[in-house]
Amino acid sequence: MLKILIVDDEVLERKALTKIINSSLQDVIVIGEAPNGRRAVEMAKEHRPDIIFMDIKMPGIDGVQAVKAIKKIDPSIRFIMVSAYNTFKYAKEVMQRGVKEYILKPSRKQDILAGLQRVSNEILEERKLIEEQQWLRENLDRAVSIAQKEWVSSLLLNQVQDITFDEWGQLLGVEITSGYMMLFSVRTKEGTELSQSEKQNWYMWLKDALKSVVKKQEIMIGPLTDSQVAVLFLCKKTTEKILFKTNAQTIINNLISLFQSKELNAELRIGIGLPYNLAHDLNKSYHEAVLALNQLLKTPNRKYLFGDKQGSAETTSTGFIEVEKKLLDAVRQGDVNQVLFIFDSFVSNHAANKNLKATFVKKSFDELFILISRMLHDLGISYDRTPEVSEVEDIETIFEKGKSHLMLVVHHVQVWRNNHAKGMLHKAKEYIENHFADSITLESVAEYVELSPYYFSKLFKDRFGMTFIDYLTEIRIRHAKAEIIDPTKSLKEICFSIGYKDPNYFSRVFKKNVGLSPTEFRRSFASK
Incomplete structure (x- = not known):
């Protein structure tokens, strides 16, 4: 609803304008009348109208001076100047103040309404643009936030994009x-x-x-x-x-x-x-x-x-850092042959160093298995066993025990990938279908099925061919279509009932997925 203020030193002119506006147009309302420029400034400051009908020639502070003062208070207020003085001097001065509409007295009803409609449309278009820009900013911020979280998650798993x-x-x-x-x-x-x-x-x-x-x-x-x-x-x-x-x-x-x-x-x-x-x-x-x-x-x-970086120089010289990423990736994939190949290469590099000490090898293994444990945890895989390696054991024994433990880890990953992940994904789908009307997020669903958000997102898309948000949107739109057919339910009520908080956003999402706005979709069924 756009708010209108009428400013004119002639009471009959004010009353006539008020009656014409309030009786002829929807979504606009006259919220006050001012008899002079001084009072207009006071009322503009108090009520913040969207549009002011401003008489130019008034005693005391005239219309041009009032426009200058009000513009300082709120530059967004639009003005429609009204005057019996059809002179270039007055018209030029108000046009320089950004006033685009100018109505001469005596004013015809159609001229008043046409001018008001043009200014109203301008305001509504500007608001729509601001709303769309805000929506784009919010979605960009949301997308950047998700991208940042995904990037951090990927580098934790040594999969930097x-x-x-x-x-x-x-x-x-x-x-x-x-x-x-x-x-x-x-x-x-x-x-x-x-x-x-x-x-x-x-x-x-x-x-x-x-x-x-x-x-x-x-x-x-x-x-x-x-x-x-x-x-x-x-x-x-x-x-x-x-x-x-x-x-x-x-x-x-x-x-x-x-x-x-x-x-x-x-x-x-x-x-x-x-x-x-x-x-x-x-x-x-x-x-x-x-x-x-x-x-x-x-x-x-x-x-x-x-x-x-303690020990990193030694580690680099023995080739440990160079194989670490490949080894972690092979473990993550549950690839036994690749794990064995990489591990044997790692052992060969160590065996070539005759000055290698058992304490250093044990430290390398300790660090490796801490990282493996953390990686499994990030994937949502519960595995807390550690290799039983004593500092007093010789290097060959440490290698054998490390290899045996790696095989146990890989087998555990294989079992989890074949069974647990599939079950968790179907559990996630059921949860989404039962809670689509709630404010659920990828993080909350991932937590429910005890997977990391990054890995859950990746598994979900690989398994079902769509992202989590696309699947959630699909369910919400399906339910919305069923609800919209019922003419007794308002679109706002339906919006909130399927999990959206903003009716405008819901309308945009609906039209993007269905090809019709919610209102158009309802009409298409009503006409059948």
């Missing part, structure tokens, strides 16, 4: 030169797991807290996996990388302070990886954060720990 810091910088509008990972974990003070609702509340708190604390860096927050969340910090300048420990400590101290102020029966721990200049190296930072957090959980009093 083909995108560079430069490309992310262009998308975010900043220059990105490097990045590093933090891994956040929360447990009760007794060392036990939080409940699902407590974990979700903590996850929401962490996202809000990070946004309030991190001001000068771009961050990408990964999904909640069990009681842990990986967060990617992107550095805008080279100096940020040099001072990254100082910056990271400032962020961590502020987060810990905020966390402690909540007075929860829980403890926050944070492992931090090192910064890297290339996007495909971020998995190294994540591994460093994993190992730091694993070490941190064994130290009762420390809240955070920086990872380092």
Whole structure:
């Protein structure tokens, strides 16, 4: 409903305009009348009308002066100037103020309504454009958020997508030169797991807290996996990388302070990886954060720990880092032959080093199986067994036990892929079909079936040939079509009943999928 203010020093003119407008047009209403320019300014400030019919020639503050004053209060207000003075001087001055409609007294009804209709259409078109731009911004923000979460999830699984810091910088509008990972974990003070609702509340708190604390860096927050969340910090300048420990400590101290102020029966721990200049190296930072957090959980009093590259030079020289990605990927795929081939290559590289010590080999295996355990956990696979390797055993025995344990892991992955994942996906479909009217998200469904959001999303699309959101939309539209046929139900009521909160958004989604708007679809059935 557009609000109209009538300004004229002649009472009969005001009353006539009010009557014409209120009796002739829908979606517009006269909300007040002002006898002079001064009162017009006061009423404009109080009521914020959409359109003002402004008489030019009035005692005291005239129409042109009133337009100037009101424009300063609210530039969006439109004016239709009304005057018996058909002179170029007056017309020119109001046109310079952005006034496009000019009606001469005595005014004909059709001229008044035509001018009002043109201005009304202009306002409605502008509002529609603003609404569409807002919708596009919200959807872009949502898409970027999902893309960021997917990117973080992919690098956790060593499947970094083909995108560079430069490309992310262009998308975010900043220059990105490097990045590093933090891994956040929360447990009760007794060392036990939080409940699902407590974990979700903590996850929401962490996202809000990070946004309030991190001001000068771009961050990408990964999904909640069990009681842990990986967060990617992107550095805008080279100096940020040099001072990254100082910056990271400032962020961590502020987060810990905020966390402690909540007075929860829980403890926050944070492992931090090192910064890297290339996007495909971020998995190294994540591994460093994993190992730091694993070490941190064994130290009762420390809240955070920086990872380092200790042993990485030795590891690189023996070929361990080079085969790690391939080995993790083969384990993830449950590919026994590939795992054996890569592992034998790894053993051969070690055997060539005559100065190799059993303690170093054991450390390499410890780190490898920590990463494998974390990878399985991210996939939603429950597997807590660790290889039984003693430090006093010789290298050959360590290799044999490591190989045996790898085979157990691969077999477990194969069983899970063949049975558990399929069952979980059908369980997810049933859950979506039963809760489509609720505010469900990919994360909430993934949590319900105990899979990581990233892996659930990938499995769902591979299995059913469509994304989670496409499937949810398909179900909602199917139910909407059945409801729309009933003429006793309003479209707004149907919108809310199938899980949408915005009728305009529902209408756009419906038309995109059906080819007709909800109103057009209802009419098509009514005419049959």
